[in-house]
Amino acid sequence: MYQGGCSQRDIAKTLTHLLEGRYTASYVSRVVSVVEEKIKEFNERKIKKWYPFVYLDGTYMKIRRDVVEGEVVYIALGIDEDGYKEVIGFWIPGSDGESAILWKQFLYQLRERGLKEPLLFIGDGLKGLKEAVKEVYPLADFQSCILHKVRGTLKRVRKRDREALAVDLKKIYRQNSRERFIEDKEEYIYDECGREVYKGGEEEEQGGGGISEASECGEGGVFGGG
Numbered sequence: 001m002y003q004g005g006c007s008q009r010d011i012a013k014t015l016t017h018l019l020e021g022r023y024t025a026s027y028v029s030r031v032v033s034v035v036e037e038k039i040k041e042f043n044e045r046k047i048k049k050w051y052p053f054v055y056l057d058g059t060y061m062k063i064r065r066d067v068v069e070g071e072v073v074y075i076a077l078g079i080d081e082d083g084y085k086e087v088i089g090f091w092i093p094g095s096d097g098e099s100a101i102l103w104k105q106f107l108y109q110l111r112e113r114g115l116k117e118p119l120l121f122i123g124d125g126l127k128g129l130k131e132a133v134k135e136v137y138p139l140a141d142f143q144s145c146i147l148h149k150v151r152g153t154l155k156r157v158r159k160r161d162r163e164a165l166a167v168d169l170k171k172i173y174r175q176n177s178r179e180r181f182i183e184d185k186e187e188y189i190y191d192e193c194g195r196e197v198y199k200g201g202e203e204e205e206q207g208g209g210g211i212s213e214a215s216e217c218g219e220g221g222v223f224g225g226g
Contacts, residue, residue, distance in 0.1 A: 001014065007025075008025040008026075008028040008029055008032075009025040011023075011028045012025050012028050015028075042089075043090065043091070045113070046113055046114050047088060047089075047110065047113045047114040047115045047116075048114065049078070049081075049086075050080070050081060050118075051078030051079060051086075051088065051115070051116075051118055052079065052081060052118055052119045052120065053078065053118060053119065053120050053121075053122065054076055054078045054079075054115075054118045054120070054121050054122070055075075055077040055078075055079075055122045055145070056074075056075070056076055056103065056122070056123040056133075057075050057077070057123065057145075058072045058073065058074050058075070058098040058103075058126075059072070059075065060072060063092060063094075065094075069096070070096065071095065071096060072092075072093075072095055072098050072102075073090055073091070073092050074090060074091040074092070074093070074098075074102065074103065075087065075089075075090045076088040076089050076090070076106070076107075076110060078118070088110060088115065089106075089109070089110055091109065093106075098126055100128030100129050100131065100132045101128070101132070103126070103132045103133075104132035104135060104136060107132065107136040107137070108136055111136055117137045117139050117140055118137065119141065120140060120141045120143055121137070121141070121142050121143070122142075122143050122145050123142065123145060124144065124145050125144055125152070129142075130142045146173050150166065150169050150173070153165070153169065154166060
């Protein structure tokens with residue numbers, strides 16, 4: 001409710017009605033202050049673990065300042081040596097758009113808190129993100145997030161074909177060896193117009209997968225049009 005823009009007085013009235021207690025605006029204010037202090041402690045704590053893999057992603061959330069508006073929350077999620085995922089930190093700089101410059105500032109903050117150089121950072125295709133990572137952690141590798149790659153691929157395919165293609169792409173990216181990955185990847189073929197078209201796998205033979213037949217060259221084929 002607070003995030004959605006309700007006043008502390010309105011929240012107190014709602015809690016009183018729902019919980020049959022007596023809640024005041026000052027009570028709500030104290031709760032918010034405690035939560036803010038907990039968040040501050042979380043984001044200022046020293047990082048003692050080593051995280052070989054770190055995911056970087058920005059997500060939009062409604063943030064209440066003078067008014068409620070959408071802002072980017074910068075999130076770093078680490079995978080430790082035992083395979084457990086943990087949020088290392090998040091940052092809300094007050095920007096209305098994702099920026100590699102702000103990612104670089106966030107990474108410097110993480111380094112100051114003790115984040116040792118990971119083996120690999122994973123992020124989306126934001127321009128300048130890889131360079132920002134390499135400036136702060138020059139020995140770490142950077143890999144584009146597979147999920148973002150798949151989403152980018154599906155956007156280039158007609159809506160009726162996306163579900164089938166998503167199933168087959170998942171089979172490709174889940175292979176545990178380079179050889180099997182290449183083997184599945186090479187199921188792509190070219191149509192008569194020289195465009196790359198997915199051939200499909202077992203699902204196509206059963207009538208439940210693969211990509212529908214390409215249209216004429218002038219209509220853009222499978223990867224053209226809407």
